[in-house]
Amino acid sequence: MPSPQSLFEKVWAAHAVKKLANGQTQLLIGTHLIHEVTSPQAFGMLRDLGLKVLMPHRTFATVDHIIPTNELVEPYKDSLAQAMMDEVRKNCAEFGITFFDRATGKQGIVHIVGPEQGITQPGTTIACGDSHTSTHGAFGAIAFGIGTSQVRDVLATQTMALGQLKVRRIEVNGKLPPGVYAKDVILHIIRQLGVNGGTGFAYEYAGSTFDGFTMEERMTVCNMSIEGGARVGYVNPDETTFTYLKGRPYSPTGAAWDAAVARWKSFASDPGCRYDDVVKINAADVAPSVTWGINPGQGITINENVPSPDTATSADDKAGIIEALAYMKLPAGKPIKGTKINVAFLGSCTNGRLSDFREVAKYIKGRKVAPGVRAIAVPGSQIVALQCEKEGIDKVLTAAGFEWRAAGCSMCLAMNPDKLIGEELCASSSNRNFKGRQGSTTGRTVLMSPVMVAAAAVTGTVADAREVFAVN
Amino acid sequence: MALAKIISVAGRAVNVPGNDIDTDRIIPARFMKCVTFDGLGEFLFFDVRKDTTTGKDTNHPLNDPRFKGATVLLSGANFGCGSSREHAPQAIQKYGFKAVIAESYAEIFFGNSTTLGMPCVTAVREDIAKIAAAVEKNSAIEVVIDLVKLEARFAGQSVKIAQRESARDALVNGRWDAIGELLDGVPAVKETAKKLPYLAA
Ligand code: SF4
Numbered sequence: 001m002p003s004p005q006s007l008f009e010k011v012w013a014a015h016a017v018k019k020l021a022n023g024q025t026q027l028l029i030g031t032h033l034i035h036e037v038t039s040p041q042a043f044g045m046l047r048d049l050g051l052k053v054l055m056p057h058r059t060f061a062t063v064d065h066i067i068p069t070n071e072l073v074e075p076y077k078d079s080l081a082q083a084m085m086d087e088v089r090k091n092c093a094e095f096g097i098t099f100f101d102r103a104t105g106k107q108g109i110v111h112i113v114g115p116e117q118g119i120t121q122p123g124t125t126i127a128c129g130d131s132h133t134s135t136h137g138a139f140g141a142i143a144f145g146i147g148t149s150q151v152r153d154v155l156a157t158q159t160m161a162l163g164q165l166k167v168r169r170i171e172v173n174g175k176l177p178p179g180v181y182a183k184d185v186i187l188h189i190i191r192q193l194g195v196n197g198g199t200g201f202a203y204e205y206a207g208s209t210f211d212g213f214t215m216e217e218r219m220t221v222c223n224m225s226i227e228g229g230a231r232v233g234y235v236n237p238d239e240t241t242f243t244y245l246k247g248r249p250y251s252p253t254g255a256a257w258d259a260a261v262a263r264w265k266s267f268a269s270d271p272g273c274r275y276d277d278v279v280k281i282n283a284a285d286v287a288p289s290v291t292w293g294i295n296p297g298q299g300i301t302i303n304e305n306v307p308s309p310d311t312a313t314s315a316d317d318k319a320g321i322i323e324a325l326a327y328m329k330l331p332a333g334k335p336i337k338g339t340k341i342n343v344a345f346l347g348s349c350t351n352g353r354l355s356d357f358r359e360v361a362k363y364i365k366g367r368k369v370a371p372g373v374r375a376i377a378v379p380g381s382q383i384v385a386l387q388c389e390k391e392g393i394d395k396v397l398t399a400a401g402f403e404w405r406a407a408g409c410s411m412c413l414a415m416n417p418d419k420l421i422g423e424e425l426c427a428s429s430s431n432r433n434f435k436g437r438q439g440s441t442t443g444r445t446v447l448m449s450p451v452m453v454a455a456a457a458v459t460g461t462v463a464d465a466r467e468v469f470a471v472n
Numbered sequence: 473m474a475l476a477k478i479i480s481v482a483g484r485a486v487n488v489p490g491n492d493i494d495t496d497r498i499i500p501a502r503f504m505k506c507v508t509f510d511g512l513g514e515f516l517f518f519d520v521r522k523d524t525t526t527g528k529d530t531n532h533p534l535n536d537p538r539f540k541g542a543t544v545l546l547s548g549a550n551f552g553c554g555s556s557r558e559h560a561p562q563a564i565q566k567y568g569f570k571a572v573i574a575e576s577y578a579e580i581f582f583g584n585s586t587t588l589g590m591p592c593v594t595a596v597r598e599d600i601a602k603i604a605a606a607v608e609k610n611s612a613i614e615v616v617i618d619l620v621k622l623e624a625r626f627a628g629q630s631v632k633i634a635q636r637e638s639a640r641d642a643l644v645n646g647r648w649d650a651i652g653e654l655l656d657g658v659p660a661v662k663e664t665a666k667k668l669p670y671l672a673a
Pocket of ligand 1: 004064065109110111130132348349350408409413429431
């Protein structure tokens with residue numbers, strides 16, 4: 001009997017090509033996803049070196065970061081954005097790469113498109129020039145965010161040089177209380193383990209809470225692994241995974257489907273395999289969470305007070321609190337609940353999926369966005385948008401006072417016209433609250449679950465969705 | 473591809489203190505609207521170097537004329553966290569830096585920097601503070617990062633530095649950009665791919 005192995009070890013072993021001189025591994029990357037912001041330079045490097053794309057049939061492109069969500073006709077007003085669009089089109093055509101352009105009806109945020117199309121599959125390796133590639137781990141894939149030189153490496157050789165990671169199993173058990181979501185679970189984990197607690201690790205999420213999660217919930221958690229410093233995060237594939245994948249455009253069919261499922265199952269971590277670390281969390285201890293600071297680890301539950309430098313646990317913690325509060329302009333030691341918001345943003349690769357909008361629609365129906373609050377809802381893909389429109393979710397949101405936009409990253413990083421202005425404070429379902437992240441150098445971001453964003457939108461303040469919407 | 477063997481880096485240093493300095497801070501997203509990395513250097517730390525209302529220079533260390541031309545960047549823990557954008561190490565390198573000394577790095581940033589031949593070494597906080605103090609006292613001093621002896625020398629002192637062995641090996645042996653070796657492996661890649669049904673064309 002071979003000794004029991006984790007999914008990470010199995011996938012790694014199946015894709016390891018050879019050891020490199022410096023001790024790293026040349027790892028085969030089965031699926032390469034690209035987008036407009038981090039790929040043009042890589043294609044430039046490829047041309048400079050006179051190289052071709054080794055496996056164009058395993059390379060898939062979309063546009064998400066820069067694409068405007070309120071302007072559908074090209075050329076876009078922003079000529080730089082247009083130039084980037086033209087570039088990705090040109091590169092895909094020249095190298096024979098499948099491109100989910102807007103005209104295909106399949107465009108969207110790269111981490112939403114891959115799963116939606118069935119391209120993201122268990123037991124595979126995935127790379128993309130975007131740190132939230134960890135999202136795809138929800139399917140039991142090992143998915144790496146990479147830099148542009150590595151995008152070049154994967155284009156040219158379908159591999160990259162990588163050192164093996166340690167594996168930390170994060171087990172969450174039990175049922176989440178009402179009004180508590182996958183987003184709260186990952187904010188809880190990052191708060192507990194720190195923003196660099198995952199450095200050098202792959203996170204394996206497990207336990208009965210994850211077993212009961214939908215694929216979309218698993219994706220929300222895996223998505224933010226990187227915010228905890230972990231390069232990859234994954235959930236072992238199970239029936240939920242297979243049911244999700246069945247019938248998707250790139251999923252195997254017929255006899256190949258059965259063979260694939262058998263193979264996928266074989267990648268799941270073996271019982272009794274060794275982990276470098278194990279962390280256990282009780283689902284009952286997770287509560288609706290919001291960030292108060294300038295990194296995703298600076299979070300509290302909605303009924304806690306904003307930390308004060310006096311209660312800091314270390315000199316570093318103290319400096320961090322002082323810097324964050326100065327930027328966020330939040331009073332130390334006071335409740336965060338009741339803080340006035342200016343903008344509500346629903347969307348991103350963390351929480352821009354169908355289930356997110358369905359959940360919001362369920363609660364916001366018949367309610368109104370508070371006067372003076374700018375509220376935008378940005379579906380993560382054209383397919384999400386279409387489904388929402390079929391279900392009338394867009395109407396519910398617009399009736400409440402949200403703007404309903406076209407698919408893209410939008411105000412998650414504000415490379416398109418969707419930006420905060422001045423010191424606006426944004427209740428956001430995205431994943432990063434870094435200084436200036438949402439497009440204004442003094443703009444402020446409070447991360448939370450989509451339903452909490454809805455509660456913030458209707459009250460005009462950071463609020464407890466359980467109270468606002470009488471969730472119990 | 474013959475690459476330079478990066479055995480040591482020497483130059484003047486500047487301290488940009490703080491922990492968790494993220495890639496959005498290093499290079500704000502709006503400067504990534506470009507199809508090449510050229511010209512990124514001038515936008516390094518842009519939003520903390522310029523006052524947002526007046527547009528004037530702030531008191532950021534990079535604006536201090538004493539540190540003009542510094543090639544070694546000093547910082548705190550978890551440097552380069554956040555996005556995978558290679559624009560961040562590219563901006564640092566294009567600004568003129570040749571190496572970074574910090575307490576620790578985010579994983580992707582570290583890998584990106586190594587691939588660009590820009591060593592990111594670690595040192596303990598007290599030692600970084602010693603270098604920073606020496607530089608503050610006399611900005612003209614040279615800091616030598618020795619990747620063989622794994623020490624940083626400055627103003628007659630020396631402190632221990634560390635670097636992940638795979639990165640150190642790649643730098644000192646001139647194989648920090650893996651593309652050559654990866655290309656050599658392509659026949660083996662094709663063999664491995666044959667064993668993975670999902671890769672069939
Ligand atoms: S939605 Fe935000 S985090 Fe996700 S890929 Fe787009 S910019 Fe990155």
